[in-house]
Amino acid sequence: AMNVSAFRWGRRAAHQPDFVRGLVAQPGTAAQNAAVVETLDDIIARRVAFLTAYxxxxxxxxxxxxxAALRKAEARxxxxxxxxxxxxxxxxxxxMAIKDEYEVARLYTDGSFAAELGKQFQSYDKLEFHLAPPMMGRRGKDGKPRKSSFGPWMMDGFRLLAAxxxxxxxxxxxxxxxxERRMERQLLAQYEADLELVASALAAGMVEAAAALASVPALxxxxxxxxxxxxxxxxGERLRLLDRLAKIPVRPELQAAE
Structure with a gap:
């Protein structure tokens, strides 16, 4: 079922990329859409399709x-x-799907941006982009990234980056x-290590704390x-939850079963 679901969402990602991207970016709206059944298989399959394009x-x-490894451990x-x-x-x-320079370029050049412009404007003279690439490192007095202006030539740059x-x-x-990109890679590596730890040690009584640990990136x-x-x-929340998981006793019969 998982492979069929992934295939269907893969086809949808190819033919309706803006629809799939919208659902992934706003998972809360999926439950309100009668056309989408939010099973775990669909949650995963839609993201598999997106990451393939990403x-x-x-x-x-x-x-x-x-x-798949975590799901097997949780079922056990x-x-x-x-x-x-x-x-x-x-x-x-x-x-895994951070909106970095390559992704911004892909989103501008996959056709959906031009389609949205067509809906909003009958005609326009030129495009001007206001972006704050981390590589430029420009920040205001409040510490927030400062945006720079880029002219119509930036679309050529986006096409190159997407390629x-x-x-x-x-x-x-x-x-x-x-x-910023180094920090993002470190967070991903650390999170994958945490999921591996959970998959290897998950037992009855740990599900609530493990789900909370798995939700830490949302903060x-x-x-x-x-x-x-x-x-x-x-x-800080991650360390608290790791400590909580370490202190949850595993019943002897579960240890024996493993």
Missing amino acids: QNAAYATRYADRL AMPGSTDVTEAAARNLFKL IKGLRGTVFDVFGYSS IRGYGHVRQASAEKAA
């Missing part, structure tokens, strides 16, 4: 495999429960050396100093 199939497989620890896996599905996606998104995360990724919001402050808050 980077490639291997990147999406990394996401799916991590969740608490049959019928999917709370931990669902929290991980949403939060792992958030850390070379395969460089993301490699040594040739010039944007990856910024402090990280905003930009600049606001994002930094929320990341510090999330780090």
Whole structure:
């Protein structure tokens, strides 16, 4: 069922990218849409389709495999429960699908941006983009990133960036050396390690704390100093939950079964 669901969402991502992107970006609206049944398989499959377009199939497989291992561990620890896996599905996606320079370029050049312009304006003289790339590092007195203006030529730059998104995360990724991108990679690596720990140790009685740990990335919001402050808050909550999980006793019969 998972493969069929992923295939269907993959086709939808190819033919209706703006529809799929909207559902993933605003998961809360999916429950209000009668056309979408929010099963765990669909939650995962939509994101697999998105991550395939975002980077490639291997990147999406990394996401799916991590969740498959966690789902198996949760079913073993608490049959019928999917709370931990669902929290991980949403939060792992958030850390893997950051809106970096390559993604911004893809979103501007995949056709949906031009379609939206066509809906809003019958004609326009030129485009001007106001962006705050982390690589430029410009900040105001309040610590927030300062935006710079870019002319119509930026669309050519976006097309080039979208075409070379395969460089993301490699040594040739010039944007990856910024402090913000390094922090994002560290958060992802740490979160994947936490999910691996949960998958290896999850037992009855741990589901609530494990789901809370899997939801920690949701605390990280905003930009600049606001994002930094929320990341510090999330780090503190992560340590508290790891300590809580370590103190939850595992029943002897469960240890024997393992």
